[in-house]
Amino acid sequence: MSSTVIPSGELGQQAEESNYLNVKHTIASWLLTGDHKRIALLYLVSTSFFFFLGSIAAGLIRYELTSPAGVVLESETYNKVFSSHGILMVFTFLVVAIPAIFGNFLVPLMIGARDLAFPRLNLASWYMYMTGGTLILAGMIFGGVDTGWTFYTPYSSMYSNGQVTMVIIGIFIAGFSTITTGINFVVTIHKMRAPGMTWFRLPLFIWAMYATSLMMILATPVVAITLLLVVYERTFKLPVFSPELGGDPVLFQHLFWFYSHPAVYIMILPAFAIVSELIANFSRKRIFGYHFVAFSSLAIAGLGFLVWGHHMFVSSQSMYESIVFSLISYLVAVPSAIKIFNWMATMYKGNIRLQSPMIYAIAFLMIFTVGGLTGLFLGAAGTDIHLTATYFVVAHFHYVMVGGTMLAFLGGLHYWWPKITGRMFSDGIAKVNAVIVFVGFNLTFFPQFIVGWLGMPRRYHYYYFAPEFQAYHIMSTLGATVLGLGFILPAFYLTMSLFTGPKAGPNPWGAHGLEWETSSPPPTSNFTETPIVMDEVYDFDPVSDHAKDLKDIEERNRRRSEEGYCGSEDDN
């Protein structure tokens, strides 16, 4: 893109001396920062913490299920553990992580802005997130919740004895953080693009983040109100959902899934955002069918609001309602298929660098394909009848949420790590780790498809009456151990790179995009001058692999002379 801002040689070294990380060192300078990059790091640390807690819960679940009659937990504890796993992973990690970390860090950088439109709102959203997260944790510590992350009524509103109210208020507050982040992104993308950054020069990351933000703004208020109604019914016996009081328990499911199905796309669209970047940049090729990929994100965001009823085929909603929801669910599968095929076509005739982020992207493609296709079993009302609420569903959404979102998250973390920290990690270990994650993931969740097809219900603590399920559970737990290793290792080698990693330079991957034209880590103002965009998005030439811009070549030479650590493959 525009090369007017590339600091070269000596200038680059000087710029690195004052970047967003080292500009101030006080704790207050972090906690009161308005800098989107620092807030992104605050989010990185806090979501990782919640992810860690959620993973411990997952480990306990897997350990407990190795034996048909349980191992260490009481049923009541088990129920609290799987509820904690779901609530932490969905509300404090998956919904938040990619938008709040990578979105926060990259949206301004990618469009050539100095910051998000509302920096203080951005900081406030982190505080709301932390307040919500703290309340959720407090609820789990002082009594726990055993409702599952779905809070189905009337169990949650009338029967459960746990700290349902506190956790729901936590989710309610954290929800506002999502809404404000969404508003911030939409306004920023509309109003703060650099000169020359037209809509169709936007990286696909921005398109997907835009679609995500729309869903966040439109869907989150619904779940916030719905959960608040549960609290009202619990506390004041306001008759909404409980038939004993005159309410309708199925109404809750409609309202809940009206948010929570779009929430699935809130979780996966940012993953699409990252994967589009990875595939294009590591294939050194403009993404195939840019417009189709961009608009498929919006199509998903639109149709995603109209499919919530496919969670409710056995809920007692009318048969005709179910059929309509089933049809729309099949339609929403198409934009996802379009994306997959376009990503494949991007690799065709590319000049592919098989570095660690690309390995993650390839693993994502394979796993997400399985996750998407198994969705067809659940979108068809007839086949869903047998599979709904079994481990087949568990496997399906973990293929999408873990295999999809989590792999994209890891891919993105490796890809932008040098930009965020200014340091390179060892690409070799990272590649091995990608394989560990891929193997561990499939070993964990593929057996769950089979055991679900056999009829193993989800949220079951015991299955001593059906010991034929055990072999699959043991396989799954073995896989989870491997997968756990794949999540722990990056924490070590990425942290290590902060101390021992070579300096990354502005563009260690030879990628294309405004974020790679400023120094790593970027200065607080992102760019020393406002960049002017003159070239197209992903403007690679895979045939010669020569950047069209002369200064790009200069840049590359400078980096090679500096380290050549990660650029070794460029030497081919």
Added chain:
Amino acid sequence: MSFFNFPLAPPQASNIAQAYDPVFYALVALSVFFTVIVCAGVILFAIRYKAGTKADRSRPMYENLPLELTWTIIPLLLGLVMFYFGTALFVKIKTPPKNCEQIFVIGKQWMWHIQHSNGVRENNTLHVPVGKPVKLTMISQDVLHAFYIPAFRVQMGVVPGRYTELWFTATQAGEYHLFCNMYCGTQHSEMGGKVVAMDPKDYAEWLSNGGQSVAPMSMEQAGAKIYAKVHCDNCHGAEDTLHAPSLYGIYNKRRIFADGTSLLADDEYLRDSIIRPYDHITAGYGETMPVYQGQLTEEDVLNLVAYIKVLGTPIATTPTSIVNRHSAPTAVSPTNESSALAANAVQANTPDPDATPTRRVGSPAVGAVAAEGRNR
């Protein structure tokens, strides 16, 4: 279907399962096909177009409308085809035929209460006939539940405040899992049991027997069975014989023993004489009777004593009221350790196919309650 310890498919035991499985496997085939295409394509491209390979990268394409339409329309059409089959299956699952056997289900934390139309009730077990459509009308007493029979591929929410329906026709006799598949609280995973699909004849009999495989028996009837099983009648006949005294009318008679002592033949004496016959040898007889200590359970002895009390009276001599020729092996009190033996005895004693007992269709619920009480 299974592979070593890895079962690969649930049993297919209902008409709905038979309609379900082809759709499921078609989706499996479709999924495998596209997964292979995507995985193979991605790996192939990653190898062929890896930086440094001498692949043909000339004239790269970035947009191609026909190609985009191809991979939009083909998945769309395939999707619509699968939607059609899925919906057809769904409509079948949701449309019970008119001639259904009606059964009612109540879900509550954490048990299933099931009521058959003639009043027979059972908990956590559902007996259904094979080959006849069954419709369950269900409601919950507290929170949401879901009634799920994997082998039948049927599942339906059980909701407080409204009735829901579920129907199927079992096609294979056998026992299948019954699960609650909507999280309902602490013991959710144990809110289940089994579905017993029975031959229609067995089911009708089970139903008319008030939820027992055989008609509930009186203590005397049960005792008569044991009397025959252990062959008491080989020696103890209607008259005193050389081998043994007659037991007819023995109850409450004074018995004179070989050592000159005597005792009233009460319940205690009858029990002792069965399990330890040599404690009191009746005058005029030797130590010829087998010792039944450890051979009979206390339940057996109670029934035997009850039968001995009525020996020689009209109650004891009505043959059809004593033995039920249709008893299955599990028929006689499944908790009884000697049930297998008992069953043999039953078969040995029922050569006559015409000796069908009269069915009691009157008030089976009472029988069920009585039977339940006895089993506890």
